[in-house]
Amino acid sequence: DQQVKQNSPSLSVQEGRISILNCDYTNSMFDYFLWYKKYPAEGPTFLISISSIKDKNEDGRFTVFLNKSAKHLSLHIVPSQPGDSAVYFCAATSPQGGKLIFGQGTELSVKP
Amino acid sequence: DAGVTQSPTHLIKTRGQQVTLRCSPKSGHDTVSWYQQALGQGPQFIFQYYEEEERQRGNFPDRFSGHQFPNYSSELNVNALLLGDSALYLCASSLVYSGHLTDTQYFGPGTRLTVL
Numbered sequence: 001d002q003q004v005k006q007n008s009p010s011l012s013v014q015e016g017r018i019s020i021l022n023c024d025y026t027n028s029m030f031d032y033f034l035w036y037k038k039y040p041a042e043g044p045t046f047l048i049s050i051s052s053i054k055d056k057n058e059d060g061r062f063t064v065f066l067n068k069s070a071k072h073l074s075l076h077i078v079p080s081q082p083g084d085s086a087v088y089f090c091a092a093t094s095p096q097g098g099k100l101i102f103g104q105g106t107e108l109s110v111k112p
Numbered sequence: 113d114a115g116v117t118q119s120p121t122h123l124i125k126t127r128g129q130q131v132t133l134r135c136s137p138k139s140g141h142d143t144v145s146w147y148q149q150a151l152g153q154g155p156q157f158i159f160q161y162y163e164e165e166e167r168q169r170g171n172f173p174d175r176f177s178g179h180q181f182p183n184y185s186s187e188l189n190v191n192a193l194l195l196g197d198s199a200l201y202l203c204a205s206s207l208v209y210s211g212h213l214t215d216t217q218y219f220g221p222g223t224r225l226t227v228l
Contacts, residue, residue: 046216100157
């Protein structure tokens with residue numbers, strides 16, 4: 001049972017435009033959500049997170065939106081840069097803490 | 113500030129063998145979690161160690177075991193290797209603060225295990 005889903009395996013965007021990566025979850029107990037970026041041959045790098053008490057969190061070019069009623073979150077990257085090309089994973093955790101539940105990842109390609 | 117380190121980088125084993133992977137957490141962190149990432153998938157939680165004890169475990173068989181040392185470093189052991197154990201093994205560290213586990217985990221570069 002996939003509790004966190006990223007339904008788009010890949011996304012291609014032009015440099016300077018907005019990238020929108022989406023993530024859906026099924027477990028209403030999840031209360032903290034994270035986005036990680038992963039380059040080949042490297043471990044995931046923490047990007048941005050959001051608590052379930054908020055609906056938006058911003059950090060520079062990166063903004064995460066949370067819609068609890070729809071059990072949906074999205075990551076916006078504006079403007080997109082070629083260096084943003086990587087696999088992006090969303091992850092969720094419950095109040096108990098501990099394990100992160102990951103989606104399958106979306107490969108973002110930003111073309112110059 | 114040293115990040116999470118893992119060794120070795122790559123490892124090739126044959127079916128039935130045993131393997132030990134090592135992890136040193138980020139400076140100041142006291143909790144270590146292990147994940148398995150198969151090709152094309154997201155990382156899957158194996159288990160988590162805090163205060164030298166296994167605190168949580170994912171859906172992995174007993175062939176997967178671990179240990180945490182007093183300096184917070186950790187080992188992942190896998191016995192009786194199967195072809196399906198071929199994957200990237202990731203270690204992540206985090207911090208227990210005021211009795212609560214902070215949720216952000218920081219990952220190492222991983223160990224690529226190939227089972228032939």
